Amino acid sequence: MEPVQHDAGIVATGLARAFGAVQAVKQIDFAARPGEVTALIGPNGSGKTTLLLMLASLLKPDAGTVHVGGVNLGDDPRAARPLIGWMPDTLGVWETLTAREILISIGRLYGMDKATSAARADDLLQLVKLADLAAQPSRVLSRGQQQRLSLARALMNDPSILLLDEPASGLDPGARIDLRNLLRKFAGEGRTVVVSSHVLSELDEIADAAVFVAAGRTVRNQTVKEADAQKRRYSVRGLDHEALLDGLTAQGVPYTVPAGQRRAEALVDVATEAQAADVLRLLVEHGVSITAFAPTVGALEETYMSSVYDHESGGSATNPEETEK
Structure with a gap:
């Protein structure tokens, strides 16, 4: 940055x-x-x-x-x-003060006159959709x-x-x-x-x-743009588990399988969205019926797990129960 x-x-x-x-x-x-x-x-x-x-x-x-x-x-x-x-x-x-009284009091503390403070309070209560509760005590x-x-x-x-x-x-x-x-x-x-x-x-x-x-x-x-461009883990689901894993193997795509997973799912790591698109294309061309293909977590959560979680735990955020293929 x-x-x-x-x-x-x-x-x-x-x-x-x-x-x-x-x-x-x-x-x-x-x-x-x-x-x-x-x-x-x-x-x-x-x-x-x-x-x-x-x-x-x-x-x-x-x-x-x-x-x-x-x-x-x-x-x-x-x-x-x-x-x-x-x-x-x-x-x-x-x-004990009403929602409107709280806002008016804050306005007065900032030096607004009473009329200006009241008008500002009413506008903001509308903005946050609390106008109907303006006369209710905050408790x-x-x-x-x-x-x-x-x-x-x-x-x-x-x-x-x-x-x-x-x-x-x-x-x-x-x-x-x-x-x-x-x-x-x-x-x-x-x-x-x-x-x-x-x-x-x-x-x-x-x-x-x-x-x-x-x-x-x-x-x-x-930046969020940088987060979106980082290495991501994708979940791939298909109608048939064996066909899905065979397709990944045939296309040379490394994957892991979550332990105890009952659904036809595999996890793949991709460096870019373009690479993710290539993986999906290869599987479809191989005849695998894909039902879902998406990142396992959001972009910022990916950074959190790779940077903050590892920093706190001193280890890896990868699930040790995953089976690598």
Whole structure:
């Protein structure tokens, strides 16, 4: 990835943060560009939320620098806060206030007059499809509804930089699609959007780039285009298991068979999509009846398993029960 300029989006270098004896973040470099959705990916305990809190100016790093919209947070965090929209993984506060009152209060804290704050709140409640629940106290909202309210709260100051921690948590399938469309819309408007999530299939659909972290360190930076072009494992299914395996063998295609698999399935590793297309063509030409042919996991999950999982486990992500042919 090309370096991101300090006056654009987010640039964090050499970040470290400890809580007593626990070193939550050891050495993280992070960059996110305006006009893009950047995914922050890592296992539980990898330092993602601590990193987001530092990017949001809510937690001071022990070491390293953070520039947000050209502002050095170490010099003047208050100057950056009007630029930032922060969505934590839980709503967290003001359970007795209604959804509309929460948003109006946030607007007032940002210096809006009452009328402007109320109008902005109403617009955002419409945007996140909570207008019918505007007068309900937040404590009666479902987990998914609270997540949508939390997103609206993060948007009250019309930020140019959005930091979202597990925004899809608790959302039903329809709301997930709405969220995906909104985040792509925000990026299209030139905002810098950072999303931390364990739902990698969702990130495949919305992200332009990804930063992978593990054990408090940056493991890899990757664009989604690069992820799509990497070596992938494909699942091949056919009507007849023996015919499928005979076809792969005859065409010289190495494969593995998942242990205990009852379906006519084999796994093949391909370097490119063009090679995947060649494998499928060869099997069809050999007379194998193929019923399914697709990557076993998404592009970002492939990177996660090969980079982050191996980094954490110190081993291979390959299933040892697979039989290689």
